[in-house]
Amino acid sequence: MALHERLGRMDQARELRSFQTQPLQMRAAAPGKVGVLRLGFSMRDGRSVLHDLYRVAPLLVQQALYWDEAMPELPVCPIISIGGGILQGDRYKIDISIGEGACAHVTTQSANRIHRMDANYASQHQTVILQAGAYLEYLPDFTIPYRDSRFISETDIVVAEDATLLYGEMVLAGRKHHHAEERFGLDMFSTTVTVRRPDGRKLFSEKILIEKGDPTIDFAAVMRGFDAFANIICVTPPEIAARIKERFETNFSPEAARALSGVSRLPNGAGLMLRAVGIESYDVRGEVRRFWRVVREEARSRTLPPGYYWR
Structure with a gap:
């Protein structure tokens, strides 16, 4: 599907009906506001490389x-945003493909900041494809929606039966230390993830929608x-998923806890999902790292290097 067709489809989302006005500065999806990134990894001479x-x-x-000392064969690609954050009218398109037997780690240079908006919205469409025996860690840093921001993201994922994908979305309530009204002061935040097999069979789809003033946000x-x-979703063969679930310890002690986390099974034997909440970003990062380490050890017989990828 062409980029303009994908953007047009996203324009029709129900949650965007109130955000169709054009910015006074530069129209939505104008040149300079459409970011496109395509990454292709494959095996070349026995080594996983960024070939595209x-x-x-x-x-x-x-x-x-x-530079991953615990997994030196792993190519690491940080995504850099040279625009200083996501602005109204921005349209991002990211395609990542991992060839047969290849591996990669894709992250972001820093947190993804969604700036305050007075017109239109920002959108992102991603496609992620893993071929037979592939392994991908796609773990962007935190997304921080500022007050009055509007953002929609759709991610379409295709994973071969014997491949392993670790894909994560981490979100902060806003710049809560900047102003009290920043905490979930966004206008709208919408993210959808759909996972399929190469033959088109749908495994599952999940959507998170947060809208301003929703009283359920602080429900138990x-x-x-x-x-x-x-x-954090881990799409992996059932035998690997079973070993991961057996090893990962649920963290659920509501009294004086800084973070809570647990793992559940995904539909259709697709793998596992980690859900974690915390007081600060580093509390949630700690829970993600615990899960990430177990996934890598069980899927690739490698561990994580000391310290964090995120700085």
Whole structure:
């Protein structure tokens, strides 16, 4: 599907009906506001390499780096946004493909800041494809929606039966230390993830929608006063998923807890999902890292290096 067709489809989303006005500064999806990034990894001479790289500002990847001491064969690609954050009218398109037997780690240079908006919205469409035996860790840093921001994201994922994908979305309630009204002061935040097999069979789809003034945000089964959350999906063969679930310890002690987390099974034997909430971003990162380490050890017989990827 062409980029303009994908953007047009997203324009029709119900939650965007109130946000169709054009910015006074530069119209939505104007040149300079459409960021495009394509990353393709494959095996070359026994090594996983970034063989395909296409980028259009404000999205940028410079090259693959091999600095993971615990998994030196892993190419690491930080995505850089040279625009200083996501602005109204921005449209991002990211495509990542991992060839047969290849591996990669894709992250972001820093947190994804969604700036305050008075017109239109910002959108992102992603496609992620893993071929047979592939392994991908796609773990962007936190997304921080500012007060009055509007953002919609759709991610379409295709994973081969014997491949493993670790894909994460981590979100902060806003700049809560900047102003009291920043905490979930966004106008709208919408993210949808759909996972399929190469033959088109749908495994599952999940959507998170947060709209301004929603009183359910602090219900006990939602955020319950916490300010950061993570949804991390691990699509992997059933035998690997079983070992991961057996090893990962649920963290659920509501009294004086800084973070809570637990793992559940995904539909159709697709794998596992980690859900975590915490007071600060680093509390949630700690829970994500616990899960990430177990996934890597069980899927690739490698562990994580000391410290964090996120700085």
